[in-house]
Amino acid sequence: MKKLFRTLMLAVLIALVTGGMVSAQQRDRDGAVRGVFVRLIEREVEGRGYIGIVVKPFERDDHVTVIVPWEREELWQAARGLQEGDRLGISFVNEAGHQWIKGMEAERRHEEPERGPEGGRRVEIRREIRGEPERRQERREGERRTEIRREMRRGPEDMYERREGDRRMAVRGEVRRGPEGPREGRGPRRGLPHEQLERQLREVLAGHIERLGMALREVLAVHIRQMQAETHELRAHVEHMERELHELRGENERLRRQLEERSGPIREGGREVQGRRETDRPREMRLREERQVRRDRDERREVERRREEGREQEEREVRRDRDRDEPGEPESSE
Numbered sequence: 001m002k003k004l005f006r007t008l009m010l011a012v013l014i015a016l017v018t019g020g021m022v023s024a025q026q027r028d029r030d031g032a033v034r035g036v037f038v039r040l041i042e043r044e045v046e047g048r049g050y051i052g053i054v055v056k057p058f059e060r061d062d063h064v065t066v067i068v069p070w071e072r073e074e075l076w077q078a079a080r081g082l083q084e085g086d087r088l089g090i091s092f093v094n095e096a097g098h099q100w101i102k103g104m105e106a107e108r109r110h111e112e113p114e115r116g117p118e119g120g121r122r123v124e125i126r127r128e129i130r131g132e133p134e135r136r137q138e139r140r141e142g143e144r145r146t147e148i149r150r151e152m153r154r155g156p157e158d159m160y161e162r163r164e165g166d167r168r169m170a171v172r173g174e175v176r177r178g179p180e181g182p183r184e185g186r187g188p189r190r191g192l193p194h195e196q197l198e199r200q201l202r203e204v205l206a207g208h209i210e211r212l213g214m215a216l217r218e219v220l221a222v223h224i225r226q227m228q229a230e231t232h233e234l235r236a237h238v239e240h241m242e243r244e245l246h247e248l249r250g251e252n253e254r255l256r257r258q259l260e261e262r263s264g265p266i267r268e269g270g271r272e273v274q275g276r277r278e279t280d281r282p283r284e285m286r287l288r289e290e291r292q293v294r295r296d297r298d299e300r301r302e303v304e305r306r307r308e309e310g311r312e313q314e315e316r317e318v319r320r321d322r323d324r325d326e327p328g329e330p331e332s333s334e
Contacts, residue, residue: 037086229314
């Protein structure tokens with residue numbers, strides 16, 4: 001029963017740790033980044049070369065590299081056409097320590113003087129949307145042009161049109177739909193930074209490993225205490241058996257001498273008289289020896305009873321220490 005309980009406890013701990021790691025990996029598997037395109041690089045993964053898109057996120061200064069798989073030809077072609085300074089929104093998936101692109105949204109801004117009495121500038125924004133593979137549909141590729149006139153708001157997400165005094169800026173948005181899917185799936189939403197996700201994953205793994213180590217140390221400590229108690233009990237039992245064996249040898253030697261003394265020949269008046277046999281001994285001596293035998297038997301029984309009580313007391317102390325050291329463990333089915 002004790003071995004079954006320890007096995008179940010270890011299985012539960014391993015299941016908890018594995019479940020926590022799997023849930024953390026599933027939770028941190030998908031991600032997104034929004035920023036400015038920096039450059040294209042070559043990245044080798046498992047002996048095969050890939051193109052990596054280097055993006056500088058809006059909210060921090062470090063760079064993020066997202067790898068484009070060769071199977072996604074439309075994303076590969078779009079990545080080859082990117083220019084430095086393009087605004088990107090990329091959704092990716094984490095696999096084997098690398099970030100693989102799932103979808104991409106790109107914006108390119110061009111400013112040119114606008115003809116007219118206002119003398120302003122025209123800002124042309126070209127936005128290309130590449131959807132995720134699971135949203136891909138069979139449809140023709142089309143283009144739509146829209147004219148949007150509104151005041152520009154300050155901020156990286158809302159800088160479409162800004163009115164400064166008498167100057168007015170018009171935004172021409174060109175949206176091209178590809179075979180990836182409908183318009184609502186055109187780009188990833190703002191997600192947590194990659195470093196924060198990695199830090200959370202490391203914290204979760206460190207916490208699970210620390211809890212597993214503590215649980216294993218507690219289990220080993222309880223097991224060692226049980227082994228020490230069993231060893232002490234076996235040592236006491238061996239010592240008791242040695243004492244009983246010594247007593248039995250002494251009693252055997254004493255009885256052998258008495259038998260030799262009583263059964264040996266005795267000379268009286270020049271003739272040999274056969275000594276008294278065991279059946280001719282006085283009644284008082286037989287009763288005294290019987291009482292001695294019963295007393296020895298009672299003492300052995302008392303010693304055995306005390307040894308059994310001591311073993312039960314040690315087992316109760318071990319269980320009490322285990323319950324006190326492991327308050328969160330499931331109750332035993334004993």
